[in-house]
Every structure is written in structure tokens, then in C-alpha cells.
Amino acid sequence: MSGHTDIPQRHADLTDEAAGWLAALDAGSADVAAFEAWRNADIRHAVAFAEVAGTWRDLDGLRGARRESGHSPETQPVPKAAARPNRRQILRATGSIVGVAAVGGGIAYRAAARDMAETRVGQRITVAVTPGISLDLNTDSRVYWRTGAPARLWLDRGEIAVRLAADHRLQLLTPGGQFGLDPGAYNVRLRGAGCELAVLAGGISDGATTRIGSGEVALVTAGQVSIQARDDIGGVTAWQHDTLVLNGESLDYAVAEMNRYLPNKIVIGDPALSRVRVGGSFATTRPAEFLRALRSSFGIRATAGPSGGIVLTRA
Secondary structure, three states: OOOOOHHHHHHHHHHHHHHHHHHHHHHOOOOHHHHHHHHHHOHHHHHHHHHHHHHHHHHHHHHHHHHHOOOOHHHOOOOOOOOOOOHHHHHHHHHHHHHHHHHHHOHHHHHHOOEEEEOOOOOOEEEEEEOOEEEEEOOOOEEEEEOOOOEEEEEEEOEEEEEEOOOOOEEEEEOOEEEEEOOEEEEEEEEOOEEEEEEEEOEEEOOOOOEEEOOEEEEEEOOEEEEEEOOOHHHHOHHHHOEEEEEEEEHHHHHHHHHOOOOOOEEEOOHHHHHOEEEEEEEOOOHHHHHHHHHHHHOEEEEEOOOOOEEEEEO
């Protein structure tokens, strides 16, 4: 007889299916095309897979933390009478709890997304989401999107520039919240647990009371929005021309910004140098020019480090 008991049973069945796909993908034995077809056939499939993937990720993290703290599984013996649950049983038991958190963190959306683009450190690319929506991805960035009316996009890592033609709108999902973007031009960058939204043209709304207008930059963290007008908004988008613009920021900030583009990082060897203030425009593709400017202006020496990076010290 059908009834309310069918709903949890169906969810359990989907969890089993999703766990099977996860195990096959982990083992490298899955037919990826078949998996994509299964996932895209029903949004419930995508959500179930997001739940099990998020659960297994969290369980792996917990095991890693136990090892680092010295409490390995071997120090916590399981009584012989207690049967060790298998992967699917663990996922079924905890998937619904972790799934709630995963949806908030974007994992379920990423599982349901149709397309993805990413860049390596130092790489920059342009992507056409639709004929009226284009993205520029800065170094070490990753986005997921799903076309529709409106299209939806999740910024998972890094920084992007968004251009929306007339009559095109976009639903932007970030760790800080969800926002509707009108036709215009935008820069979106993740900063720690927050997100920086810059409006070059157009406007952004959170669907409630917050409106970010042209020429404004907002920092969004845990749903809290701080908006400020910026006269130097061009500096926010200078990366699109492979340029880093500094206006008297500290050297540790300048180094962190330049390191975004470098596989081999710059390290400040003398902590007192961190307070040096740096200004100017520097090519992100030519870090040697940045290092020469530090030498000529501040007497800061750059030497090769033992692991391939650059160490800054007083000359």
C-alpha cells in the first residue's frame, strides 16, 4: 500500500543509488556519461548525490582530524559483537543531516549544475554562459552554472568578472548569500568566508531590502552586507588587464595579492618589512618587475628560497 512511508523509503533508495555512484566514481570504474544522465534526470538524484558526497567528505575530514590529534581508529577498538557499518549505512544514517548543511554551502547546487569552468594559478579565461552572459575567470577560480530564466551561477573559488547584456539577468550564489544581478557589469571575489561584490554598471539585489548600485562595492559575510562607494573601482578590475594596482597598501598585502598569480610564492623573511607601504601598478605576469621595484624603492632584496619561492629581506 502506498502512503507516507513511501517517501522515506524512496529517499533511502536514492541514497543507496547515490552511494553506489560515489563508490564507483572513487574507484574510477563509473561510466561518467551514465552518471551524468542519472544525476540530470531528476533534481532529487542531484540532491541525493550531494548529500552522500558531503557526508563522506565530512567523515574523511573527521578521520583526518583524529589521526592528527593522535587518536587513530586503532586506539578505539570496536567490540567484536558490534558489526562495522558499511559506507551506504553510514551515508543513509547521516546524509539527511549533512545534506541540510550542504545545500547551504552550495554543494547541492554544484551537483545540480550543468556546466563548470576553472582556472589554474596564473591562468585567466573568458567563458560564454549564454549569448548574453559572459564571464572572465581570474587566477585559481572555479564557477558552476545552470542556464535558465534566469541563469544561476555559483562562485566556488577565486574571482570573476560578469557581463550581462540587455534583458539578461543572473542569480548569483555565494558563501555570503544569494543575489539577483541586473543587466550590467560586475566583479565578484571571494574573501575568506565572505564575498566582495563590485558594481561597474547595473545593480544587485538580495531580494529583500539591500540594493547595491553602480560604483558601489559591498562585502557580504553570513548574510550581512557592508556597502561603500569607491572612487578607485578601476583598481578592482585591473586584473582583467593583468595588472595589480596598489595605493599605499602594506607589503604583506601586496605580496599576498601578487602570490595569487604565482605557483612559487613570495615570502617576507623579515617581519618588519610587512609594514612597508607600496604604491604603483605592476604586471601580474612579470613578478620580476615587482621585485625590482622593491629593491630600488626600499632596498628590499629578493633571493631564491629552498623550495623554489622568493624570500624578501633587507639588502
